[in-house]
Each structure stands twice: as structure tokens, then as C-alpha cells.
Amino acid sequence: MDVNLANLPADEKQKIELDKQAAYAVWKVVNNQAPQTLYQQEASALVDWQREVYLASVEKYRAQPDAFIIPETASPE
Numbered sequence: 001m002d003v004n005l006a007n008l009p010a011d012e013k014q015k016i017e018l019d020k021q022a023a024y025a026v027w028k029v030v031n032n033q034a035p036q037t038l039y040q041q042e043a044s045a046l047v048d049w050q051r052e053v054y055l056a057s058v059e060k061y062r063a064q065p066d067a068f069i070i071p072e073t074a075s076p077e
Contacts (some may be wrong), residue, residue, distance in 0.1 A: 015053050022057035030068040
């Protein structure tokens with residue numbers, strides 16, 4: 001099933017953007033590029049329903065931290 005994201009209602013587009021923002025925040029924290037407080041900092045800038053969607057996505061991604069770790073590259077010998 002093909003879905004054109006541009007044709008979604010505005011609130012659905014916003015939910016997708018919040019999910020992407022949460023995934024990137026988890027990636028930054030897992031890879032020590034941001035403090036744990038990043039989640040609350042970003043959530044505080046959102047309105048109620050956006051905050052709920054964002055924090056739910058953060059919890060979803062925090063449950064799978066191994067997916068966000070940058071693999072170490074082996075040095076050529």
C-alpha cells in the first residue's frame with residue numbers, strides 16, 4: 001500500500017515529525033552527544049498532545065537502544 005505523506009492531515013504529519021524528533025534525540029543520548037535531560041528539554045517546548053506523542057516515541061525508542069549505537073569501525077590492517 002502506497003501512502004503519500006503529503007496527503008495526510010496536518011496532525012498526522014506532526015505526529016510523524018515528533019516521532020522522528022524523538023528517534024534523533026534517543027540517538028544523540030545513546031551515542032553520548034547529548035545529556036539525558038534532552039528529552040525533557042525538547043518536551044517542554046511542546047503543547048500537551050505533542051508532548052504526549054513525543055514522550056511515547058522516546059520510550060518506544062529507548063526500549064531498543066542497541067538500534068541506535070554507532071558501530072565501531074575496524075581499523076584497516
